[in-house]
Amino acid sequence: MRPLSRTTIVVLTLALVAPALFIRPAPAAEDVKIALVAPLSGRWARQGQLKKMGAEMAIEEINSQGGIKALGGAKIVLREGDAGDSVEKAVSAAQRLLTREKISAGIGSWLSSFTLGVTEVAERLQVPWLSLSYADSITERGFKYTFQTSPVSSLQAEQALELVTDVARRNNRPIKKAAIVGDNTAATVFFFKPLREKLLAAKGIELVVDEVWTPPLADATAIVQKLRTTQPDIMFYGGTNFPDSIQVLQKIKEFSVKTPIQGVGAWLVTPEYVKTVGKELLDNIQTVVAAHPLKGQEDLVKKFVQRTGEPFMTQDPLCTYAHVWLIKEAIEQAKSADPKAIRDALAKIDLSSGPATSAFYPARVKFDERGRRVGAAPLIVQWQGGEPFTVVPAAVATRPLAWHK
């Protein structure tokens, strides 16, 4: 056999050594990336901003407490995608975010219409997705990667109706006539649908006003005119776009309409309402939400207020805070940052304590086969003196419910 030439030896040596030059030793703890797709621009940007505040607070807590223990103290990092003001933008933001780098799990996208689109992308790319959105259809499509922590709209409608009829009766103001007023975004549609189709009729309540608009609303006079003429005993209200909602509330005051307002969603209890219409107009307006600070969460709220300068904490930061903690718990159980492993861990998870559960009512996180949180029940939050308080259920309420005089 011919001895190898010097050149051949150099080439062979390089060929053997070269790969080693490019292989870096695996880092002890690689960052775990979580996606947040929420409206950060456009007409719902404020809600996205609130969600981001909650996510950042949870991430800071987790990382400062030593990160994810099962992954050697891996830190969580947030990757934001701007859902903008349309489903198309939300979907393309999710698509970009989930294909550009390895994302372990995602959160979003506030508006149910956006969540419906974004979860399709997450399902296709097999990334587990946590959402606070309400629409029933989010978890009616047989998706394996979508987890909905909020009670669905139809359930909220049922429980909200049950509650208001009960309280009204106890206050000697039984509900005989109801109004439905709101926009046609998905969560609102799913809240109104069962009311309109069966729930009101089953309680013998007549639907006297049924006005639904596509945002933005040009003027609320015609709606409030009908309220003034028909004098319903309750108004179910879903105006998710802030300027629309302000127009309705201002007009209600202008026309001296005294109908009690039962809203659907946390958009009705954001701090900017106080600044724009004043606390007197808001007093006693109540809304059904998926989460709101409960009795015993004072420290968490205080920390949030100090950190962000917001006057109080609401559903959006609270749920997103809990979602990040929930993803952390799932990763601890899966002992992996792999999206499929996290999805399996979420499907099996059953937590009843810790920051991942405290934001929810009841404080237990277990998902059924559709991805809905088992036992999820809505809360009623009411404006009192310029601040929204949890008033129902009484066991976790921070203030007693006040009914309209």
Next chain:
Amino acid sequence: MALAELVQYVATGLLVGGVYALMSIGLALIFGVMRVVNFAQGDFMMLGMYLTYFYAISGSVDPLLGALLTIPPFFVLGWIVHRGLLARVTGGGDPQRQMDAQLILTLGLSLVITNATTMILTPTPLGIRTGYATQAFALGPVLLNQARSYAFAMALVLAAAVYVFLTRTDLGKALRASADDPEAASYQGIDVRAMHGLAFGIGIALVAAAGGLLATYYPIEPTVAGNFIVLMFVAVVLGGLGSIPGAFVGGLVIGLVQSLTLLVLPFQLQNTGVFIVFLLVLYFRPQGLFGRRARTV
């Protein structure tokens, strides 16, 4: 339907339309004189709302006065934007290429203004709390919202002032001459470029004032322009491209149609009425209600 109710719908429509009208005449003026389709018009309106808000917060200036006080700074801003940006893509050269460049420029400007405002002032909506936003003048059973009534009256005054300026002053006549025939105007010693700057300045100042009036009853946020910009364009085209009285009437018609549509169609189809009327007008009168074949102001 009771007569009172019909009157209420008509009155509401006119009041809503009054501010649309003021928003639209600035756009019509800019198009009429410069042939520039200004997509950033709504964003200048949004900036006008913010300035009115800051006047109200820092100096306790009533927003109705604040709206008027937005006019001088926004006239200067408009003039600067014209001199710094628009003058580079107007006033000569291949018309088609100029039009493309203008569209991209004003669209880009709109995106920059919206997003810069979101970054700097945050997306949190702001509102000026005025007593008159939630009070009404009662004319029998018909209620007229006070904020909208004041805004309507001021819109009328401002629109009339612009009309008088354009028809009764030398400067206004020079402006119209520049719109009618820039070449002939320049032979007459009119500085057409300066006239363009003037038109853009006035157009921006008017829409900022409309924003100030809007702020008396409408929340302020960086994306507020999106709620109005399409209607502004519809008003301008409806009235006849570039015609100031046309744009004013166009704005009123939109408000009126939005309101009266609710008598026959559900709320979700409110703007459908506007676009049906828009299509009908374009079909029977392609030049718009007040338009001439040759566009003038």
